[in-house]
Amino acid sequence: MELKRIRNSGLHTKVMSAEQACDFIEDGMTVGMSGFTRAGEAKAVPKALAEKAKLNPLKINLMTGASLGNDLDKLLTEAGVLARRMPFQVDNTLRKAINDGKVMFIDQHLSETVEMMRNKQLEMPDVAIIEAVAITEEGHIVPTTSVGNSASFAIFAKKVIVEINMLHKPELEGLHDIYIPSYRPTRTPIPLVKVDDRIGSTAIPIDPSKIVGIVFTNQSDSFSTVTDPDEETGMIAKHLVEFFEGEVEAGRLPSNLGPLQAGIGNIANAVMMGLLDSKFTGLSMYSEVLQDSTFDLIDAGKLDFASGCSIILSERINAQVFDNLDKYRDKLVLRPQEMSNHPELVRRLGIIAINTALEFDIYGNVNSTHVCGTKMMNGIGGSGDFARNANISVFVTKSIAKNGAISSVVPMASHVDHTEHDVDILVTEQGLADLRGLAPRERAIEIINNCVHSEYRGLLLDYFERACERGGHTPHLLEEAFSWHSRLEQQGSMKA
Numbered sequence: 254m255e256l257k258r259i260r261n262s263g264l265h266t267k268v269m270s271a272e273q274a275c276d277f278i279e280d281g282m283t284v285g286m287s288g289f290t291r292a293g294e295a296k297a298v299p300k301a302l303a304e305k306a307k308l309n310p311l312k313i314n315l316m317t318g319a320s321l322g323n324d325l326d327k328l329l330t331e332a333g334v335l336a337r338r339m340p341f342q343v344d345n346t347l348r349k350a351i352n353d354g355k356v357m358f359i360d361q362h363l364s365e366t367v368e369m370m371r372n373k374q375l376e377m378p379d380v381a382i383i384e385a386v387a388i389t390e391e392g393h394i395v396p397t398t399s400v401g402n403s404a405s406f407a408i409f410a411k412k413v414i415v416e417i418n419m420l421h422k423p424e425l426e427g428l429h430d431i432y433i434p435s436y437r438p439t440r441t442p443i444p445l446v447k448v449d450d451r452i453g454s455t456a457i458p459i460d461p462s463k464i465v466g467i468v469f470t471n472q473s474d475s476f477s478t479v480t481d482p483d484e485e486t487g488m489i490a491k492h493l494v495e496f497f498e499g500e501v502e503a504g505r506l507p508s509n510l511g512p513l514q515a516g517i518g519n520i521a522n523a524v525m526m527g528l529l530d531s532k533f534t535g536l537s538m539y540s541e542v543l544q545d546s547t548f549d550l551i552d553a554g555k556l557d558f559a560s561g562c563s564i565i566l567s568e569r570i571n572a573q574v575f576d577n578l579d580k581y582r583d584k585l586v587l588r589p590q591e592m593s594n595h596p597e598l599v600r601r602l603g604i605i606a607i608n609t610a611l612e613f614d615i616y617g618n619v620n621s622t623h624v625c626g627t628k629m630m631n632g633i634g635g636s637g638d639f640a641r642n643a644n645i646s647v648f649v650t651k652s653i654a655k656n657g658a659i660s661s662v663v664p665m666a667s668h669v670d671h672t673e674h675d676v677d678i679l680v681t682e683q684g685l686a687d688l689r690g691l692a693p694r695e696r697a698i699e700i701i702n703n704c705v706h707s708e709y710r711g712l713l714l715d716y717f718e719r720a721c722e723r724g725g726h727t728p729h730l731l732e733e734a735f736s737w738h739s740r741l742e743q744q745g746s747m748k749a
């Protein structure tokens with residue numbers, strides 16, 4: 254039964270235990286592992302590595318597509334295995350180790366990791382560990398619920414370990430579209446002009462002699478922890494849907510809006526859920542992570558096609574999707590993250606990008622990553638790949654956090670991931686600010702009037718007016734610009 258999944262019979266001799274596969278990983282190595290937004294990560298070998306490291310300490314540089322599920326980042330951190338980690342994570346234990354300076358974390362645009370490797374600016378993996386549903390007759394690897402960076406990791410690595418996960422349905426085969434761009438500067442345009450174009454192969458093409466170990470596993474991806482929309486996220490969705498309606502009426506957007514991208518998290522998922530009750534049909538997604546909302550929209554007949562690089566679902570919907578893959582087969586494709594997030598494609602397709610901010614300032618600079626400018630939350634992920642190149646770049650957030658102790662709109666963003674130049678629309682439950690074509694002083698008025706919570710609006714207006722008296726194209730009171738963050742750190746609240 255298991256060996257049937259290894260269709261290249263020459264590789265049958267490579268089957269081994271996860272513990273044996275760990276022997277290929279040595280202290281100081283760079284390891285490239287599958288996994289994107291807690292989907293499709295290799296599961297058994299990293300777990301065995303964490304166990305092994307408790308007796309024989311070792312450190313590795315770990316690169317993935319994005320975040321890992323099944324508490325793997327936690328286990329590897331606790332075992333002291335991680336020297337460096339890139340390019341994204343969402344784990345509490347790892348987050349603490351990063352913020353304590355114990356793990357060096359490189360927070361990177363998700364489309365860039367393998368491009369930098371290709372240009373020898375980043376080290377190539379010594380070993381790649383890739384979760385698969387099968388190995389083909391040619392010895393090529395069929396990924397599972399994410400493609401992420403798996404294809405390039407396997408192509409660049411000296412040695413490849415494959416984890417065949419028997420729990421994933423073989424029907425996943427055919428869902429993937431693996432396209433690897435050629436080397437610069439002689440690269441030709443990426444031949445993708447529609448969201449549903451297929452431009453590559455359904456498996457990762459590697460020389461099978463590089464496969465040094467095959468481990469069988471039987472463990473599911475972690476379920477998404479996305480929560481149901483609440484009153485605030487419902488309002489955010491309502492403001493955005495009304496904005497889209499206005500854009501269509503004004504002839505600035507087609508009636509199906511054009512391809513949509515939505516980031517991770519509760520808020521972005523809730524915004525997409527808001528489209529369920531809208532009049533829009535014939536929607537499409539060109540995104541990275543496909544969450545519950547994607548499949549709810551397909552089931553409701555609203556969404557015709559979704560292109561992504563991973564699928565992460567909550568327990569509510571997981572079985573319904575993966576037990577009925579045939580129903581979705583002609584509506585889905587999973588690509589390498591380099592392709593799902595590629596600036597060339599984001600610009601060409603005219604994507605509407607919807608990502609979540611931690612905070613933004615009165616001029617529209619967005620902080621997606623650093624609490625109070627210093628402590629890493631998750632990482633920039635793909636938000637920058639999309640925001641800079643999108644047709645319309647939208648950032649959403651609740652106007653306050655932590656029961657009102659934090660205003661998400663501040664005088665000056667304490668860390669900037671997306672500059673004012675990359676941000677078109679800001680939405681909170683209070684309303685929507687349309688920043689297109691506005692100068693900084695006009696942007697400030699639009700943001701303060703539409704996005705700020707009533708408890709902070711007067712304070713921000715006062716700051717802005719006093720800053721204007723001092724002058725400047727982008728007026729600020731430098732000695733006060735971070736006073737809200739200092740107050741939060743010292744007194745537990747931004748309130749004066």
Ligand SMILES: CC(=O)SCCNC(=O)CCNC(=O)[C@H](O)C(C)(C)COP(=O)(O)OP(=O)(O)OC[C@H]1O[C@@H](n2cnc3c(N)ncnc32)[C@H](O)[C@@H]1OP(=O)(O)O
Nearest residue numbers: 516517518519520608609611612621631633634635636654
């Ligand atoms: C893999 C990918 O790249 S997908 C593509 C897009 N990627 C990105 O945008 C990456 C950056 N974005 C993110 O990491 C997330 O979207 C976040 C963290 C910004 C928001 O996450 P969401 O789950 O949507 O929002 P939510 O409102 O639940 O906030 C998450 C936490 O941040 C806290 N928070 C929100 N705003 C602030 C703030 N200004 N200061 C401090 N904490 C804040 C919330 O209170 C909440 O804390 P809790 O977990 O203790 O309850």
